[in-house]
Amino acid sequence: MSGPTLLSVEDVAVNLPTSRGNLRAVDGVTLTLGAGKTLGIVGESGCGKTMLSRAILQLLPKKAKVFGRVLFDGQDLVRLSPEALRKLRSRSLAVVFQDPMTSLNPVLTIGTQLVETLQRHLELDAGPARKRGAELLAAVGIPAPEQRLSQYPHQLSGGMRQRVAIAIALSCEPKLLIADEPTTALDVTIQAQILDLLAREQRRRRMAMILITHDLGVVAGRADEVAVMYAGRVVERAPTPALFKNMQMPYTAALLAAIPKMDAAPHTPLPAIAGRPPDPTHLMQGCAFAPRCRCADGQCLREKPSLVSAELPDHHYACFHPLRINAGANT
Amino acid sequence: MMHGVPPVALHDPLLRVEDLVVEYQLSTGTIHAVSGVSLEIARGETLGLVGESGCGKSTLGRAVLQLGRAVSGRVLFDGEDLTAMQGEALRKMRQRVQLIFQDPIASLNPRRRIGDIIAEPLLIAGYKDANKRETLVSEMLSAVGLDPALVKDRLPHEFSGGQCQRICIARALVLNPEFIVCDEPVSALDVSIRAQILNLLEEMKQRFGLTLLFIAHDLAVVKAVSDRVAVMYLGRLCEVGASSELFARPAHPYTALLIEAIPVPNPDVTPPERVAVGEPPSPLAPPSGCRFRTRCPRADYRCAQEIPDLRPIRAGQAVACHHPLI
Numbered sequence: 001m002s003g004p005t006l007l008s009v010e011d012v013a014v015n016l017p018t019s020r021g022n023l024r025a026v027d028g029v030t031l032t033l034g035a036g037k038t039l040g041i042v043g044e045s046g047c048g049k050t051m052l053s054r055a056i057l058q059l060l061p062k063k064a065k066v067f068g069r070v071l072f073d074g075q076d077l078v079r080l081s082p083e084a085l086r087k088l089r090s091r092s093l094a095v096v097f098q099d100p101m102t103s104l105n106p107v108l109t110i111g112t113q114l115v116e117t118l119q120r121h122l123e124l125d126a127g128p129a130r131k132r133g134a135e136l137l138a139a140v141g142i143p144a145p146e147q148r149l150s151q152y153p154h155q156l157s158g159g160m161r162q163r164v165a166i167a168i169a170l171s172c173e174p175k176l177l178i179a180d181e182p183t184t185a186l187d188v189t190i191q192a193q194i195l196d197l198l199a200r201e202q203r204r205r206r207m208a209m210i211l212i213t214h215d216l217g218v219v220a221g222r223a224d225e226v227a228v229m230y231a232g233r234v235v236e237r238a239p240t241p242a243l244f245k246n247m248q249m250p251y252t253a254a255l256l257a258a259i260p261k262m263d264a265a266p267h268t269p270l271p272a273i274a275g276r277p278p279d280p281t282h283l284m285q286g287c288a289f290a291p292r293c294r295c296a297d298g299q300c301l302r303e304k305p306s307l308v309s310a311e312l313p314d315h316h317y318a319c320f321h322p323l324r325i326n327a328g329a330n331t
Numbered sequence: 332m333m334h335g336v337p338p339v340a341l342h343d344p345l346l347r348v349e350d351l352v353v354e355y356q357l358s359t360g361t362i363h364a365v366s367g368v369s370l371e372i373a374r375g376e377t378l379g380l381v382g383e384s385g386c387g388k389s390t391l392g393r394a395v396l397q398l399g400r401a402v403s404g405r406v407l408f409d410g411e412d413l414t415a416m417q418g419e420a421l422r423k424m425r426q427r428v429q430l431i432f433q434d435p436i437a438s439l440n441p442r443r444r445i446g447d448i449i450a451e452p453l454l455i456a457g458y459k460d461a462n463k464r465e466t467l468v469s470e471m472l473s474a475v476g477l478d479p480a481l482v483k484d485r486l487p488h489e490f491s492g493g494q495c496q497r498i499c500i501a502r503a504l505v506l507n508p509e510f511i512v513c514d515e516p517v518s519a520l521d522v523s524i525r526a527q528i529l530n531l532l533e534e535m536k537q538r539f540g541l542t543l544l545f546i547a548h549d550l551a552v553v554k555a556v557s558d559r560v561a562v563m564y565l566g567r568l569c570e571v572g573a574s575s576e577l578f579a580r581p582a583h584p585y586t587a588l589l590i591e592a593i594p595v596p597n598p599d600v601t602p603p604e605r606v607a608v609g610e611p612p613s614p615l616a617p618p619s620g621c622r623f624r625t626r627c628p629r630a631d632y633r634c635a636q637e638i639p640d641l642r643p644i645r646a647g648q649a650v651a652c653h654h655p656l657i
Contacts, residue, residue, distance in 0.1 A: 045521050157610055159610050187383040187384055187548060188383070188550070188589060188592045189383060189592045190610060191592065192591075192592040192594070195594075214521060215522075215596075216522075217593070217595055217596040220595060220596045220597055220598045221598060221600060221601055240598045241598045241599075244596070244597060244598050255523060256596055258523050258525070259522060259596055260526075260529070260549075260551040260554065262550070262554060262593065262595075265575060266554060266557055266558060266574045266575060267556065267558075268555065269530055269533065270526035270529055270530055271526065272523065272526035272527040272530055273523035273526070274527075276491055276493060276523075276524065277523075
């Protein structure tokens, strides 16, 4: 990836002790993200995409164990002191969560929550902080920002709440914004507006972004690179155009095929993926997707494929039987 | 204005909704959830109903089944007016109509065994023979792709979301209904599971000769299963048409906006710069005239004054707009 590396995730694993045994939420993930770039992380529920983002932010549950390194701007976040982490999170790292209703405090006004962030992290006085807060609300497309400052989250629609959450996240000019399913709770027209807003602010601020989603459609037009996760591992990673044109991993292809297409005729049966994702408390040999995969053979059930690159240096996949769709078309 | 006459008249409709109005009274005013909706669903047809949250699509689906009564209007099911029915007559009629909900886990009682959950409609309908009930439950579980022997004695929490939705479908089908309202049946499910459930619904529809009202906010999902689609905005229908036609040539600016806003899983398709403006207004105080006018690029003075009627624009397609796109 071109440009200086801002974030480098090296062999990160997350273990969560549960009553049913040890849950391996993230299983050896390696990723890099350049300054100002967008990485899309795609996967179904339980694939570990949110846990990976929490590991980057060091916002994991207390019981969780993290292995590996998360290098952000040259510092290893896994080994940073809580105080240094807090400083870093306030100035350089920001996050927008899926549900704006639960990520905003329901008993504080929008103004209090936004101005508090500005006062604490940018050390502004109350007056200038409030002015800056109103400017930020205007920047994220909230009409009548001065009045909104004195409103509570429940007085706003879901889309407006998510705009407020984005304003708070952007307030301290972060270098990296992690957007964890930022539009999943929103309607499709509002989703388009929020994704546009994120893209615009990202360009304007030259901020890097990790866009986590279960929808391949969301990352297609908006991420520079995409990582597809399955059962805690990255199973395919490539620049976005290469991934869509030249999918190697059968899971990625199956996931794309399972999405109903607008140009298909009504009542066309969907190529569904049989079965369901494996139980993450149950350690399995071999490729985690093998029981559901049409290409799987004995080797897939015995050995775990590692992430390799073949034709193109930027295109990585973890599969013994890559699909080689249009192989050579991009070379 | 042709009150109560659906603009696309069908030969032999199983369901006919005439000028249905549903309102909720709050201390702060009246929520106009459904404001004069008329539509028909033919026997064996799937009608998709799309719209953003709060547009009244679920309220409409429930009002059809008389779960929440309409303020005015009629719902004719197989020629009989459900809105005029009460008590025993309505209960008998309800065996012919069923509902599948969005959240499959929340719609199953966590303390009851799967076998009992599916047998309950049979008990209510008066199936007294326990062996008969047992057989019907097993048959239905097999039909939705679950092994009765492995499933019957277990509790809902032992199943995934997709499996719970299969159980919900089995429960809805066990009385052999004719008509099912599917209210966002796949929006809580992952992509790979969603395709399984959509395929199952299609298979069940064929096998049991069902007629479906399929409510969803995802246009691609609706298109995949529907013969015809109705687009709803803030309590009113904007457009009704055959699903392939409607998506190829939308006549209502709102339909066009919804189609544009769908993220396409293809990096060569650049997302349009400005797909949508603003948010739906509150159903407590809907705009005068056309309810979509506050977000519509084509709106003018007339749109604020006159409520557009749903009128035929092409064979099988009707639109409620003063300035349609075609």
